[in-house]
Amino acid sequence: MPVTPKLGPEAAAANMADIAPPYTPAEAIIEASRCLFCFDAPCIQACPTGIDIPSFIKKIVTGNLTGSARAILSANILGGSCARVCPTEVLCEGACVVLDREGDPVKIGRLQRYATDHALERRLQLLKTPARKSGKRVAVIGGGPAGLGCAAELAQLGHKVVVFEKKLKAGGLNTYGIAYYKLKPEDSLAEVAMIQSLGVEFRCGVEVGRDIPAAQIQKEFDAVFLGLGLGKGARLNVPGEDLPEVVEALDFIEQIHTRPLHQVPVGDRVAVIGGGNTAIDAVTQAKRLGARDAAIVYRRSQEDMPAYQFEQTLARTDGARFLFNVVPVEILSNGTGHVTGLKLARTASADGKVQILPGSEFVEAFDMVIMAIGEAKQVGLFKELFPKLELEKRGVVVRNTDTGQTNVPGVFAGGDCANGGREVVNAVAEGKKAARGIHALFAGQAASGPIQPSRYGVKGAPVGSGFDRPIRVTELEREYAKEHKVP
């Protein structure tokens, strides 16, 4: 049977509502007051984009919400979506010293959302671009988090940026591929609009290679940033994979982001193949859209699951089932032309390799199968667009991790296509780093400077504030006296 939507508009909206609703002003001030305003806060160091977290939190306490949002957005242009989608438990909040003191960190993510909502809802123009432009033009290929991070930084450095985006709207996974209860497409698009207001030009619905040759871009622009992300979902290569109710996880999630929620078809019994965070996003949303049964099918054990612990807990709370150490060997249709179930086999892991246990096959009934076994690298696309571009063995672009510079002069890269698939915040940080790298190239500088401002000054020990060692005024006076030959 073809799958159909399961819930009415109200039930679907209620199930997909914000998992972490926005703070009220009172909640925000109480939570913000828990921050100790650390000197060299570990949370800053744990944030890939180096947001000055204690500063933005302090500004919430003083009622300076505009300044708070500015502190966030100047470090991370996608601070609003990162506030919602970052795995804060393993980043800033995992490093929070209050966690050590009380067992419960300051809720940095939710506070960050509180501050950025203030700016984005009011369309505040908080970031500035220089009046005098450099005259340099940069093409950003891919309008996802990496591309946006790069474009926003370049615009603030005075360069002209054109973003080429294959889809009709920019934002990449932020617009199309994050669990709906974490990030709404309109919030992602508000960020895109903010970047647009910095003078960045977006050419959406334009696929480089098809609509415009890569060579032409290289000719027309002074530098190119590649933020293409990953490709289509990987395949299992089992019989039945082309049945109509077999969908890729990201396609399923994209439907949730492009249709009214109550019109998204979902199975009655849904199997999600895979053990990563995308698998969790898929199983949880299937459940929330009305699937009676939704199960994670993972070929290894629970301990091996790459999904974060808190994500697994969320899925379990939503009523999802977990089938560990099983692998699909066939997607069954019983001659109906539609998915009727999965033939599964039990597995054992030996030396890190998964082996199917012979004779262990069994059948479970499902009417929809969601594939979340990772996305393919874009090896073919890169070969076609930039034949000279050096790729790693696993198919990602080789680049200098500080500057984003690839082996091709003037071509930079960052985000999933270069790191193999990490968090949104990593993509933004890499885009920002590449922008600094491009800026340094234009300026003829070798180094692009640190992404995180250091509070220590020069590295080395012991260190003091701004000096390479603690220094007393009397010492400075002595040095001054020596230099100026004062007795």
Add this chain to the structure above:
Amino acid sequence: MADLSINLAGIKSPNPFWLASGPPSNSAHQAHRAFEAGWGGIVWKTISDAIVNTSSRYSALNLGTLRMAGFNNIELTSDRSPETNFREVAEVKRRWPDRAMVVSLMVDTRERWHEFVQRSVDAGADGVELNFGCPHGMCERGMGSAVGQQPTVTERIVSWVMEVATIPVIVKLTPNITDVTQAARAARKGGANAISLINTLNSITQVNLDILVPEPEVGGLSTHGGYCGPAVKPIALHMVQSCAADPEVGLPISGIGGIADWRDAAEFIALGSTSVQVCTAIMHYGFRIVEDMIEGLNDYLDAKGLKSVTELVGKAVPTLKKWELLDLNYKRIARINYDKCIGCNLCYIACEDGAHQSIDLVPPNSQGLGPGRVPGKPIPQVREADCVGCNLCAIVCPVDGCITMVSIDQGRQKMSWSQYQEKVARGKMKPIPAHP
């Protein structure tokens, strides 16, 4: 169970906790509720010729999420008639004979003072408190702090009162004066039986930045209000101790100023108060707070092995000396407990920017992991030779017991500034070199 009962210059109460003269002690209704909750005494809101108050009267200093860290008011004395007040005083005293009933008074002429004292006696009051402290409204009419700020006037009015008083007389002192002991001595000279302090401090708690008028705003204007609440406690403790330590004062004290719990009360008592008076904390939380005050003080006295609260009165007074008598050879330094350190490095930046540059940030231990969970994050390390023992790092440290100030025995004899000056003058020692 320690004995909490007290006797302040002849005024007895089952515990030292009294309502201070103020909004909570304005009516029989409130007094009944307070005594039901367990308060040992009440100083009735100041009775004077009936006044008229403004609308909008209070304002507060909020610190972060802490409300009413400081509080001020521009209310005057009781807005009820003397007749009503004295009638209710009598009613309340009849119903609660074991509780202390003190009536606060504020009038102008000798005749009026005589009349109001007599009416208090007639109402059955155990004592009167002369309000020489109100810093707003009444002082402009030659009463309140206008009296308390001039020792000669204080003395004269006290002596008027003593001409007729047959019950103990407490003089309430204003802190809006350079040396409170001068006012206390004047009260003594006038014949007062006890003093109470502090009244409220002149203040402006905040300016409304939208309309640029301070709070409390009264039709686009404001006025200086009387400041009280937890924020004034340190000032009050200083003044209470000063009076307690002054042999020329030598009067029992009722302590007032920011008392909100049993610890505050115990500190006031240790610095010389026999009873303590509470107002702002009641305005914040109601009369029920006395329950914990009684229980907490009781348990504290038991733990200290004190049989009666009177044994605590003034115990800490002698440990407070003039600066010149402190031991210059006493040395303490900060020690950081790395098992407790959470890596906020507030101690480092406080010392570096705000004190004596004696804490270094150094690489963490050999594993490259320090507090704060970030590999390689520097940890604070006290340079003990340079540490002056100022306490700042221990004060800013957000973890209890993480930084302790440790006394270091340097094997040197005690030497106060006075002794030092004397030794230098006699050529017995060279001046200590200035700090580099």
